Amino acid sequence: MKIISWNVNGIKARLPLVLDWIKKNNPDIVALQEIKCLSESFPYMEFEDLGYNIKVNGQKSFNGVALLSKIPFSETSKGLGLIKEGEKEEQARLIEGVFSIDKTVIRVCNIYLPNGNPVNSDKFPYKLAWMDRLIDFAKERLTYEEPFILLGDFNIIPAPIDVYDPKEWWGDALYREESLAKFRTLLNIGLRDCLRLVSDEVIYSFWDFQKGAWKKNNGLRIDHILASPLACDALTSARIDKAPRSYERPSDHVPIIGEFF
DNA sequence: ATGCCGGGTACGACCCGA
Numbered sequence: 348m349k350i351i352s353w354n355v356n357g358i359k360a361r362l363p364l365v366l367d368w369i370k371k372n373n374p375d376i377v378a379l380q381e382i383k384c385l386s387e388s389f390p391y392m393e394f395e396d397l398g399y400n401i402k403v404n405g406q407k408s409f410n411g412v413a414l415l416s417k418i419p420f421s422e423t424s425k426g427l428g429l430i431k432e433g434e435k436e437e438q439a440r441l442i443e444g445v446f447s448i449d450k451t452v453i454r455v456c457n458i459y460l461p462n463g464n465p466v467n468s469d470k471f472p473y474k475l476a477w478m479d480r481l482i483d484f485a486k487e488r489l490t491y492e493e494p495f496i497l498l499g500d501f502n503i504i505p506a507p508i509d510v511y512d513p514k515e516w517w518g519d520a521l522y523r524e525e526s527l528a529k530f531r532t533l534l535n536i537g538l539r540d541c542l543r544l545v546s547d548e549v550i551y552s553f554w555d556f557q558k559g560a561w562k563k564n565n566g567l568r569i570d571h572i573l574a575s576p577l578a579c580d581a582l583t584s585a586r587i588d589k590a591p592r593s594y595e596r597p598s599d600h601v602p603i604i605g606e607f608f
Numbered sequence: 609a610t611g612c613c614g615g616g617t618a619c620g621a622c623c624c625g626a
Binding site: 356381383407409462463465502521556567596 | 610611612613614615616617623624625626
């Protein structure tokens, strides 16, 4: 089972590129972030024609996540829930699907974790609070003892190897102690970074549009596939396909791919 | 460079991302 994650930075702008890549790579499950459209505006037909079932947690203009699957959904949910009283309406950043393959139940959660910059604004505490809620959410999922895959744009640089200039970046909301401590908690409760289970290479998933970042390979690895113990047991490969960053009208992120079973 | 590019909304100019 091939599962992929891709921050597309606007599904309407990226439709030809994404359709072309999916046709060539034929993933079973696709997790998209930053679709930047309302659920009803998602281009369902184009993906249905490729054989996908589709669930969308959309929002006008910003954020928005979608799950596409060749396997029928047996269950879906949106958001982290537990919004505190007085808190702003939740941003569309999470969608989860449950699938049955043969006799195995697999749970897949697609996230677009808040960026959190600038750190001296209310966006940073929002990121940390979102991560606390995600940790509780993941803890509960792990008690189910199913293969559980948590993937998407984490906006977290896990280690110095995952950023082109660690010294320059240290202190950014993506790469500072408070953010990494929460990411480590996600690992400590039992999730593993699939790419790092199979590879110690320097490989990025994002290159800024500005400053010739792609040309200079000034990248970040901030898109991740985390897997529960039962999902790790089934992992057969994990990689990042950086090729689409060089294509016409690219996203600033590229697809990351995990294969299980 | 507290956004240099690029998408969204909406059609000029701002909001947002990492």
